[in-house]
Amino acid sequence: MSEPDDRLIEAGTPVFRRTTVALAAAGFSTFAVLYGVQPLLPVYADDFHVSPAESSLALSLPCATLAIALLIVSPLSEVWGRKPVMTISLFASAILTIVACLVPSWHGFLILRALTGLTASGLPAVAMAYLSEEMHGRAIGLSMGLLIGGNALGGMVGRLIAGVIADFGSWRLGLGTIGVLALIAAITFWRALPESRHFTPHRMRWGEVPGTFAQHFRDAGLPWLFSEAFLLMGGFVCVYNYIGFRLLDPPFSLSQAAIGAIFVVYLAGTASSAVTGEIASRLGRRKVLWLAITFALVGILMTLSDNLAVIIAGIAVVTIGFFGAHSVASSWIGRRALRDRAQASSVYLSLYYLGSSVLGTAGGWFFAHAGWPGVVAYVGGLYGIALAVALRLSRLPPLQRPAG
Structure with missing residues (x-):
């Protein structure tokens, strides 16, 4: 028997399963097209004769355009509806990824990557x-965790496919494969996601948009959560951006395929996001957020080891801690913001992807001047600040309203 249309979706129901499958497919597609290039950064540096920091533009540039576009696309979803905006976003970013693998020049490739970030902006905050x-x-805790788990799975599969195919064939073939998989995921999303039951479109008065964003910064908790997005994602992407350069060099001298295979640890992030979201729903977000960040800090320090097994374990620990913390913080946004939730989500995710772009690229300076220990010191500093913010949030008085 189907659920009445006026009911919110409960865990364990058929409509819950349809929704989570659809949004997991959407998260898979978005993260695969954005982050599938990450293990290829050393390949781009060699192929296009650019520095490691310049090669990171293949990832940081689409993250930057996505961060900016989020602030525009989310208000549009208040007018056009959630599902139409997300559907267009997924199909457009998949097609641009397929086209990008055919472009011969570095600058042409970067233009298409920037456009991919622009089109991908229609998914994260709206979802x-x-x-x-x-x-x-x-x-909501479990569903948000499953959405982020789809992100983690897309990031893992995209990186793995790109790394392995680049080693045995061509990075262009690897990127094209990611684009085709993203297209399949877009079709799955379009067919599976139920139409909105509790969304009413309204006319957007663009002159009022700055005010709707500003109201979230007057809240006692939301600005701190926004800063967590910037710090956590920036540090996390920095680890993944430059670990490949370290492992390609002696004493490890790994192949591109072997480095791509290391990204299987993203499966740990898939499990962590769902499990941590469920734990936070039961024990409270305040208690879980700082523990997840502390866990990630331990993983960052583990990567200083000269033992490959310890380094891989450290990357897994960082991944578990990051996705756990992100799952908690992102679901907290939806519970804290009682009005204009799409805008609140878009601010969080805009800073999330801006952190990926700005802080992730800045890590290249530390790698160039101080090697991997410099990257660890840099990322450790970012996560140390994030931990202080989490402890500040743990002392935040709850809202005296149902969504607090």
């Missing part, structure tokens, strides 16, 4: 707003 509106409070 968070969709879940905040449609899911019951008891289910």
Whole structure:
């Protein structure tokens, strides 16, 4: 028997399963097209004769355009609807990824990567707003965790495919394969996601948009959560951006395929996001957020080892801690913001991807001047600040309203 249309979606129901499958496919597609290039950064440095920091533009540039576009696309979803905006976003970014693998010049490739970030902006914040509106409070932690788990799976599969195919064939073939998989995921999303039940489109008065964003910065908790997005994602991407350069060099001298295979640890992030979201729903976000960040800090320090097994374990620990913390913080946004949730989500994710772009690229300076220990010191500093913010959030008085 189907659920009445006026009910919020409960965990364990058929409509919950349809929704989570659709949004996991969407997260898979978005992260695969964005982050599938990450293990290829050393390949781009050699192929196009650019520095490691310049090669990171293949990732940081689309993250930057995505961060900016989020602030425009999310208000549009208030007018056009959540599902149409997300559907267009997924199909466009998949097609641009396929086209990008055919472009011969570095600058042409970067232009298409920037456009991919622009089109991908229609998914992240809108998906968070969709879940905040449609899911019951008891289910939102798990559903947000599963969405982020789809992100993690897409990041892992995209990196693995790109790394392995680049070693045995061509990076262009690897990127094209990612584009085709993203297209399949877009079709899955379009067919599976239920239409919104609790969303009412309204006319957007663009002159009022700055005010809707500003109201979130007057909240006692949201600005701190926004800063967590910037710090956590910036440090996390920095680790993944430059670990490949370290492992390609002696004493490790790994192949591109072997480095790509290391990204299987992203599966740990897939499990962590769902499990941590569920734990936070039961024990409270305040208690879980700082623990997840502390866990990631331990992993960052582990990567200083000269033992390959310890380094890989450290990357896994960083991944688990990061996705756990992100799952908690992102679901907290939807519960804290009672109005204009799409805009609140878009601010969080804009800073999330801006951190990926700005802080991730800045890590190249530390790698060039101080090697891997410099990267660890840099990322450790970012996560140390994030931990202080989490402890500040743990002392935040709860809202005296149902969504607090």
